[in-house]
Amino acid sequence: MTIIFFDDNSRETLLPLTYTRPTADLRIGILKISEKWCQHFKVDISYQTASYLQKKFPMVNDHDQLFINGSICPNAELVSAIYSLKDGDVLVKGETCIAAKINHDKLNSEDLSNHHKIKFEQDFTKINYPEDIFKYNDIELRTDFKLLTKNRVSQKLSASNTVIGDDIFVEEGVEAECCTFNTKYGPIYLGNNSQVWEGSHIRGGLALCNDSQIKLGAKIYGATTIGPNCRIGGEINNVVIWGNSSKGHDGYLGNAVVGEWCNFGADTNNSNLKNNYAEVKLWDYKTERFRKTGLQFCGLIMADHAKCGINTMFNTGTVVGVGANVFGAGFPRNFIPDFSWGGAQGLETYTINKMFETSQKVYDRKNKEFNDIEKDILTEIFDQTNKYRRF
Numbered sequence: 001m002t003i004i005f006f007d008d009n010s011r012e013t014l015l016p017l018t019y020t021r022p023t024a025d026l027r028i029g030i031l032k033i034s035e036k037w038c039q040h041f042k043v044d045i046s047y048q049t050a051s052y053l054q055k056k057f058p059m060v061n062d063h064d065q066l067f068i069n070g071s072i073c074p075n076a077e078l079v080s081a082i083y084s085l086k087d088g089d090v091l092v093k094g095e096t097c098i099a100a101k102i103n104h105d106k107l108n109s110e111d112l113s114n115h116h117k118i119k120f121e122q123d124f125t126k127i128n129y130p131e132d133i134f135k136y137n138d139i140e141l142r143t144d145f146k147l148l149t150k151n152r153v154s155q156k157l158s159a160s161n162t163v164i165g166d167d168i169f170v171e172e173g174v175e176a177e178c179c180t181f182n183t184k185y186g187p188i189y190l191g192n193n194s195q196v197w198e199g200s201h202i203r204g205g206l207a208l209c210n211d212s213q214i215k216l217g218a219k220i221y222g223a224t225t226i227g228p229n230c231r232i233g234g235e236i237n238n239v240v241i242w243g244n245s246s247k248g249h250d251g252y253l254g255n256a257v258v259g260e261w262c263n264f265g266a267d268t269n270n271s272n273l274k275n276n277y278a279e280v281k282l283w284d285y286k287t288e289r290f291r292k293t294g295l296q297f298c299g300l301i302m303a304d305h306a307k308c309g310i311n312t313m314f315n316t317g318t319v320v321g322v323g324a325n326v327f328g329a330g331f332p333r334n335f336i337p338d339f340s341w342g343g344a345q346g347l348e349t350y351t352i353n354k355m356f357e358t359s360q361k362v363y364d365r366k367n368k369e370f371n372d373i374e375k376d377i378l379t380e381i382f383d384q385t386n387k388y389r390r391f
Contacts, residue, residue: 002062003041005034005070006048006107008097010128014071015285016303016321016338017130017259019381022049022057024070027227027242028125028133029140030148030189030207033073036140039147040079041066048106052380055373059106067100067107073125073140081120093120130301130319131282131293133240133257138186138223141205145169145187157181167204186222215248227260229366237272238297242304244366256300261362265310265327272299272316280317283335290334293317303338305359305378312343321388322381323355337388338381347391352382 005024014023024034024047034045047057047070066082078098081091085101090112092098098120100107125136145167155170157163158177165183173193179200181188186205195213196202205222208214212226215233226232227243234247237254241247245258249266256270273296274280280298284291302320309327320326321338330344341350356375363370 001041001043001064001066002060003037003043003045004048004059004061004065004067004107005037005045006067007050008069008071010071010126011050012286013129013284014127016319016385017133017257017301019322019338019384020053020259020304020377022047022053022070023127024068025057026071026127026133027225028073028127028137028240029142029225030144030191030209033070033127036074036144036147037068040074052377056377061105063103065101065103067102067104069096069098069126071127072096072098073127073136073143075122075124075143077122078120078124081118085118088115090115090117091120092117093124096126098124129282129291129293130257131255131295131298134223134238134255135295137225137238137240138205141189141207141223141225142187144207145189145205148189165204171210191228209243239299244368254299255295255297256302258300258302259304259306259322261305261359262302263307263362265308265312267310268308268312268314270300270314270316270318272297274316281334282317283319305355307358309343321385323350323378325350325355325358335388338385340389340391347389349389349391352379 007023011018011023026033046060048059049057082099090100149169160177162180167183167187168181170190171192174190176196178198179196182203188204189207191210193211194208197216199217200214201219203221207225209228211228212230218233220236224236225240227241229244230241231246231248234250235252239253239256241258242260244260245262247264251268253270254272280293280295281290282293298317300314300318303322305323306320307325313331315331318334320336324336324340326332326343328343328345332343339350340347360370
């Protein structure tokens with residue numbers, strides 16, 4: 001059997017994070033959504049997503065295929081219900097299609113009316129907006145921790161560390177000395193070959209994924225996820241950082257989502273609470289206006305390939321688009337369009353060729369290939385977002 005993860009309407013409300021990936025490729029907790037499902041279904045996977053993403057995230061049809069909504073995270077009840085689906089069955093909750101076991105090349109909403117619908121009544125985690133990623137990160141981190149550590153034995157930490165509580169799991173190759181790990185408020189997961197440098201204080205939940213580093217004297221509290229190949233320092237609170245990104249210096253980052261290939265200059269800070277304690281609004285690409293989040297604490301949403309210079313100050317509820325490069329004194333606007341260059345003093349277009357030059361150097365530093373597939377995706381996003389760059 002093959003699982004095909006399909007994007008529903010949430011892909012539009014999750015922009016700019018989903019410009020560069022299907023919804024099932026979002027990381028929340030410890031794992032990406034697709035990886036969570038693969039822990040339950042040991043099968044091949046593919047994606048039904050935007051056409052310009054299909055070369056990187058291909059769709060492969062099979063005679064025996066299962067469509068699963070890429071914005072939904074699994075739990076025991078969902079997995080059981082999906083295992084019970086028969087050919088032609090569609091699992092739904094309200095107007096949401098959760099999964100469908102149908103022999104179609106693609107899943108279309110018009111097709112579903114002709115199939116047998118099974119109602120699912122229990123709760124589950126569904127990611128509809130960017131802030132849902134840090135909002136539900138605690139739930140998913142705890143779920144993934146149990147999933148990944150069940151019936152396994154943790155490696156030992158050096159005796160120079162102080163560990164409070166028992167909910168810590170250490171994979172092979174972890175290095176940590178003279179640090180504190182408090183698991184009373186959430187589990188701590190240290191991935192393969194990750195490092196926690198001396199003097200760091202960690203209060204769970206925390207997921208430090210493979211080959212990532214927490215630098216000297218960092219203060220991190222949950223629920224926070226640091227993806228693979230990242231380097232992190234300073235003060236971090238309830239943040240999800242995806243792979244290959246760096247915030248290596250002092251500065252506060254809270255209630256935030258940071259994409260891949262991002263970089264923070266030294267002493268960059270974000271506000272996550274308005275001075276008047278009012279509800280935070282975020283830019284919504286679908287409606288092209290600011291949307292109420294219902295949250296009092298909401299910091300920064302930063303898409304892939306975005307960068308910011310030294311001493312950058314992000315205001316409460318700031319959205320930074322794909323490939324933006326932010327720098328300069330003062331608070332930049334709350335929506336920084338994709339492929340923008342500048343800050344509070346003004347913005348101009350960050351031309352695609354100049355952005356490619358920077359990306360090539362960034363990839364080279366991590367021994368990764370910045371290939372034509374990546375360039376084609378970014379070129380398409382550049383064209384799609386042109387309407388926002390009316391400087």
